Amino acid sequence: MELDSTDWALLGALQADANPSNQALAQALGISPPTALRRTRRLRDAGLIARQVALLDEDKIAALQGHGLTAIAEVSLDRQGAEHLDAFERRAVQEAAVAQCWRVAPGPDFILVLRVADMPGYQDVAERLFTQDANVRNVRAFFAVRRAKFETQIPLSRP
Template structure:
């Protein structure tokens, strides 16, 4: 099903299901159905359709990095701006393929204007970050400029997609 076809079948119930699942994807089908005021079979069928349409990409657990940091060591979180020397489609795709394959890269965005990419990366410590920088940036002859900003405090993290229509 194309994204256009998927958008055409979205109604208030679908949007309520998507909204509720963004808040808590661990709800049972029974609890989810009750929360959006539909029968459990309707809920199950709708959620299955939303998954098949690709609107629910995957379900994951969001971990509390501050609590885990106290147990495992905080590590470093950095926002990294990367500018390439050559911005042709082939060079951009090659760089993106390489960085998204690295486990230290949590998020990767192509942006404009300004740098070509913004990456969110995690490293255990500064030597680990330096190894990451060598692996992803220094060894790539097409990387012209890298600017890293190290997070000292995260004020907000909310991966929720806004579902209201314009």
């Protein structure tokens, strides 16, 4: 799929704010509303727009709920064969508390971002994912005390 400057502009605008109406988006980019709608659908159908979501303020939600804990865990496995890595990855992504799962190299095999209610919640996840898996060799967990930056936008370079 080839993208032109209008496609790139649409992607940039939508990842900054996916909430504007089709008419507002078209006006901001200097294109007609039918063109904006058609191209946005084409970008979505091509899989370049994976989904549109509302980003909640994690700290404000935690304050309303009276709790909230984010943990970043480095996970190293004993055996790194593809089947072992795939098996752990499948288990991790099925876990509701896992917000992000990254397979990395060099160093640990995985980096997980976990969101749980509190330390007992983390302990429950740790037992399910780490303690009960004989192939997990080492886990280093870090607990977030403050988030200085959180960005969802992908830098777009236009060819």
